[in-house]
Amino acid sequence: MAMIKTSNLIKDYPMGKVSVRALCGVDMQIEEGEFVAIMGPSGSGKSTLMHIIGCLDSPSDGEYCLDGHEVSKLDKNDLAQIRNKKIGFVFQSFNLLPHLNVLKNVELPLLYAGLSSRMRKIKAEEVLDSVGLSDRLRHKPSELSGGQRQRVAIARAMVNDPAILLADEPTGNLDTQSGGDILEIFSQLHQKGNTVIIVTHDPAVAQRAGRIIRIIDGRITDVDLPA
Amino acid sequence: MSISLLESVQVGLADIKMRKLRSAVTVIGIILGVMSIMVVLSIVNGMNTATLAWMNERGGLTRIVISRNWMYDQRKGGQDHFTLNEIKLIRDMIPEALAFNPTIQQWGMAVRRGDLSYSTEVVGVMPDMVVIEEWNVQTGRFFVKPDVEWNNNVIVLGSTAARELFGGLDPLRQYVSIGDQQFMVIGVLREKLIARRGAGKAIAGENALEYLNRRVFIPLSTMLHKISADQKIDRIEVKAATTEGAQALRQKLDNIILNLRQGRDVFAVTSAKEQLDTMRQTSMIFTAIFVLIAVISLFVGGIVIMNIMLASVKERTREIGVRIAIGARRIDIFVQFVIQTILITLSGGVLGIILGYAMLDLVGTYLDVTVIASTGMIWTAIMVSAGVGLLFGIAPALRAANLDPVKALREE
Numbered sequence: 001m002a003m004i005k006t007s008n009l010i011k012d013y014p015m016g017k018v019s020v021r022a023l024c025g026v027d028m029q030i031e032e033g034e035f036v037a038i039m040g041p042s043g044s045g046k047s048t049l050m051h052i053i054g055c056l057d058s059p060s061d062g063e064y065c066l067d068g069h070e071v072s073k074l075d076k077n078d079l080a081q082i083r084n085k086k087i088g089f090v091f092q093s094f095n096l097l098p099h100l101n102v103l104k105n106v107e108l109p110l111l112y113a114g115l116s117s118r119m120r121k122i123k124a125e126e127v128l129d130s131v132g133l134s135d136r137l138r139h140k141p142s143e144l145s146g147g148q149r150q151r152v153a154i155a156r157a158m159v160n161d162p163a164i165l166l167a168d169e170p171t172g173n174l175d176t177q178s179g180g181d182i183l184e185i186f187s188q189l190h191q192k193g194n195t196v197i198i199v200t201h202d203p204a205v206a207q208r209a210g211r212i213i214r215i216i217d218g219r220i221t222d223v224d225l226p227a
Numbered sequence: 228m229s230i231s232l233l234e235s236v237q238v239g240l241a242d243i244k245m246r247k248l249r250s251a252v253t254v255i256g257i258i259l260g261v262m263s264i265m266v267v268l269s270i271v272n273g274m275n276t277a278t279l280a281w282m283n284e285r286g287g288l289t290r291i292v293i294s295r296n297w298m299y300d301q302r303k304g305g306q307d308h309f310t311l312n313e314i315k316l317i318r319d320m321i322p323e324a325l326a327f328n329p330t331i332q333q334w335g336m337a338v339r340r341g342d343l344s345y346s347t348e349v350v351g352v353m354p355d356m357v358v359i360e361e362w363n364v365q366t367g368r369f370f371v372k373p374d375v376e377w378n379n380n381v382i383v384l385g386s387t388a389a390r391e392l393f394g395g396l397d398p399l400r401q402y403v404s405i406g407d408q409q410f411m412v413i414g415v416l417r418e419k420l421i422a423r424r425g426a427g428k429a430i431a432g433e434n435a436l437e438y439l440n441r442r443v444f445i446p447l448s449t450m451l452h453k454i455s456a457d458q459k460i461d462r463i464e465v466k467a468a469t470t471e472g473a474q475a476l477r478q479k480l481d482n483i484i485l486n487l488r489q490g491r492d493v494f495a496v497t498s499a500k501e502q503l504d505t506m507r508q509t510s511m512i513f514t515a516i517f518v519l520i521a522v523i524s525l526f527v528g529g530i531v532i533m534n535i536m537l538a539s540v541k542e543r544t545r546e547i548g549v550r551i552a553i554g555a556r557r558i559d560i561f562v563q564f565v566i567q568t569i570l571i572t573l574s575g576g577v578l579g580i581i582l583g584y585a586m587l588d589l590v591g592t593y594l595d596v597t598v599i600a601s602t603g604m605i606w607t608a609i610m611v612s613a614g615v616g617l618l619f620g621i622a623p624a625l626r627a628a629n630l631d632p633v634k635a636l637r638e639e
């Protein structure tokens with residue numbers, strides 16, 4: 001069964017009196033354990049698609065099935081739960097909370113999942129160890145390099161064992177070296193069986209993926225499998 | 228599943244710690260409001276306590292006084308004093324009364340001992356006076372029936388009067404004179420005392436009942452027959468057996484006296500209970516006014532906090548977006564901001580309580596009133612400051628909870 005399946009996904013944004021159509025009937029399917037890159041120029045609708053896949057936004061029309069659940073019709077609280085349990089976000093600008101230390105940042109999704117503070121600490125330490133940051137637990141994000149911050153963000157995304165890891169330009173703010181390290185982590189997660197979706201406009205990043213979905217003007221134009 | 232209250236408190240405290248100066252400035256209004264609540268409630272509490280202490284020292288809530296009604300228009304007629312027969316009649320009609328004391332008060336009389344002259348209030352009383360006032364002799368004895376029946380020339384002194392006339396000497400069996408009459412001192416009453424207080428400490432030299440200690444007492448009959456024949460009995464003090472009985476007895480006395488004067492209200496019958504109620508009503512009005520002022524300052528403080536929290540939500544839009552993205556529900560965000568607001572106002576409340584308590588002495592001394600703090604008002608202040616946080620935290624928290632995560636994450 002497909003992990004993600006959308007059919008005729010449409011998203012309109014009201015802009016004053018007229019509305020702008022960001023997605024014009026997107027049909028796509030992503031299987032469990034796939035590593036997919038969604039590529040497109042800015043304004044192509046790839047961010048909108050990512051927000052809908054990540055349950056941060058709802059489509060205006062069409063259907064979206066995530067891990068067997070029809071989510072396009074769910075209410076805000078159900079969406080929150082899905083974001084918490086099934087999706088791990090990684091952002092271009094890391095989006096760590098600056099006043100919390102590394103450990104607390106990673107514990108945050110577990111806090112909203114209702115875990116006890118002891119369980120949160122155990123799980124967060126475990127996942128931080130897996131991204132090689134067990135010696136930085138008490139550091140504030142401002143005390144870390146960009147690559148380290150993005151690894152904290154990946155740890156935070158992974159801590160709840162989500163069905164999908166959703167990354168929006170995860171290497172956009174990094175130098176080539178640390179960008180490569182981050183992509184290596186995504187590859188490893190993919191090899192361990194995680195479903196990984198990276199939204200990017202960088203072909204070098206997209207080459208890592210098993211499949212590239214190209215989107216222009218709100219339509220999927222091409223799906224190709226890199227050699 | 229929701230984030231627990233404890234976690235919300237921890238998150239809120241972390242935020243406050245991060246924005247120390249802002250939080251401190253924010254709560255000034257609350258501090259002032261809570262401070263004024265503390266001070267006002269302490270003053271009212273002090274007033275009520277002082278009133279009660281007064282009532283207790285003057286014979287408690289069982290005391291009933293029949294005296295001239297100063298509002299009564301004399302031109303309507305009606306004898307404005309009691310004849311001895313009337314007094315006997317009244318006494319016979321209220322056998323349930325514990326004590327009965329018709330009395331004559333004469334101000335500004337000279338009591339002399341040798342060359343020494345002490346100008347004071349001479350009161351002609353019955354032996355029941357000490358029962359009604361719940362007043363004991365310090366030394367010697369008080370009057371007994373024969374003293375009144377035989378118009379004895381005996382006198383009992385208030386403690387101050389005794390000191391003024393005799394200094395350190397033992398006044399018992401010594402003589403003083405009033406007018407052309409010689410009186411033997413048979414007793415000295417214990418000192419009546421209500422000390423004024425500031426924040427629990429007695430203010431030296433202030434005794435609200437000192438005027439009682441200046442009095443001297445002689446038998447009523449002696450007063451009538453030997454000191455001032457022109458004086459008439461226009462005051463009767465009665466003591467009921469119980470507080471509950473006092474109301475009924477007051478009613479009964481009211482009817483008796485009205486009947487004696489053919490329905491004219493020449494005399495007023497007042498019970499201590501009613502006096503207390505009147506005083507409480509007066510103090511309630513003052514309380515209401517001052518509490519209103521305190522509430523206004525709390526309201527202003529609350530609006531300031533609401534504004535700052537709204538600014539804080541704006542500033543933390545991105546953080547809120549992140550929290551929503553990783554699974555915070557609307558209610559989690561809402562609770563986080565409400566709790567944070569409550570924590571800010573609560574800490575302001577605690578500071579206000581501490582500062583208010585520190586100010587009590589000052590206020591008590593300056594206004595010359597008794598101030599008494601109680602744990603009840605501390606709880607009130609805590610509840611009120613938390614309530615302000617809850618009330619004014621709702622709008623910022625709603626704004627935070629209703630943010631669109633997509634837009635919030637785009638915010639720089």
